[in-house]
Amino acid sequence: MPRSFLVRKSACSRRRPNYSELHDSSPEFTFQQPYDQAHLLAAIPPPEVLNPTASLPTLIWDSLLAPQAQPIGWASLLSQEIPKAVELTSLSDEDSGKGSQPPSPPSPAPSSFSSTSASSLEAEGYTAFPGLGQLPKQLTGLSVAKDPQSRKAFNCKYCNKEYISLGALKMHIRSHTLPCVCGTCGKAFSRPWLLQGHVRTHTGEKPFSCSHCSRAFADRSNLRAHLQTHSDVKKYQCKTCSRTFSRMSLLHKHQESGCSGGPR
DNA sequence: CTGGGGAAGGGGCCC
DNA sequence: AGGGCCCCTTCCCCA
Numbered sequence: 001m002p003r004s005f006l007v008r009k010s011a012c013s014r015r016r017p018n019y020s021e022l023h024d025s026s027p028e029f030t031f032q033q034p035y036d037q038a039h040l041l042a043a044i045p046p047p048e049v050l051n052p053t054a055s056l057p058t059l060i061w062d063s064l065l066a067p068q069a070q071p072i073g074w075a076s077l078l079s080q081e082i083p084k085a086v087e088l089t090s091l092s093d094e095d096s097g098k099g100s101q102p103p104s105p106p107s108p109a110p111s112s113f114s115s116t117s118a119s120s121l122e123a124e125g126y127t128a129f130p131g132l133g134q135l136p137k138q139l140t141g142l143s144v145a146k147d148p149q150s151r152k153a154f155n156c157k158y159c160n161k162e163y164i165s166l167g168a169l170k171m172h173i174r175s176h177t178l179p180c181v182c183g184t185c186g187k188a189f190s191r192p193w194l195l196q197g198h199v200r201t202h203t204g205e206k207p208f209s210c211s212h213c214s215r216a217f218a219d220r221s222n223l224r225a226h227l228q229t230h231s232d233v234k235k236y237q238c239k240t241c242s243r244t245f246s247r248m249s250l251l252h253k254h255q256e257s258g259c260s261g262g263p264r
Numbered sequence: 265c266t267g268g269g270g271a272a273g274g275g276g277c278c279c
Numbered sequence: 280a281g282g283g284c285c286c287c288t289t290c291c292c293c294a
Contacts, residue, residue, distance in 0.1 A: 167280070168275075175273070193284065194272065201271070215269095221286070222270065229268065249289065250267065257265085 154169035178188035206216035228246035
């Protein structure tokens with residue numbers, strides 16, 4: 001079930017951008033090493049929970065899987081040389097909403113993540129855009145389109161995707177301009193938190209650990225997927241054969257390969 | 265071939 | 280209104 005209703009997706013919208021082509025020459029964000037250890041530690045997500053209530057038709061999981069993770073003492077982490085994996089609290093709890101995010105530094109954000117806020121693009125004639133600075137309109141990648149009913153729509157000049165709101169378009173444009181650049185490898189990302197997640201591939205930091213096997217993950221979504229492997233009844237079920245899968249992609253593979261139809 | 269991990273993209277929600 | 284964070288989803292790779 002697509003969660004996007006703001007964008008009219010094109011058929012090939014899932015292709016990843018060519019970073020070398022899209023790399024913005026004026027990075028908006030950088031994450032230089034050595035990292036500020038205090039920032040990283042302070043930003044490790046507080047005890048939290050996962051919300052298993054994904055709204056998928058085939059979702060059969062919910063209360064079947066309720067790992068009993070323990071909250072951790074955050075202060076104790078500060079005394080450790082290496083940030084240790086942090087356990088998540090119960091999945092059945094309400095998500096506190098703070099924290100899958102890497103180590104997002106406490107406010108105020110470090111200067112390396114400062115962002116230049118664009119004032120109203122319309123007021124600026126669509127010339128001001130984060131990471132783009134004051135550029136001629138034709139170089140900003142923004143254009144305004146109107147549909148036959150004169151409803152205002154915003155088109156991306158890079159890929160021609162159409163958005164119903166300027167904010168959505170602005171966010172999308174970032175996927176082309178990639179203003180957040182890794183100070184280690186130079187890879188660029190559309191948003192600071194994507195960069196932060198990437199940085200963890202360099203640091204090896206894995207703030208999310210499984211309460212069942214103590215395996216740690218850098219990404220909470222990956223932990224969530226991993227937790228499925230501990231469940232006998234997986235989250236995604238084939239409606240034809242009732243076989244369950246830990247990931248939707250596996251279910252899709254199963255269905256595309258031709259479900260035999262018999263229960264397993 | 266299947267299942268799982270790693271990494272990343274992107275829209276929505278909340279402050 | 281914008282930014283930060285959340286969640287879902289997808290792709291790639293490997294065992």
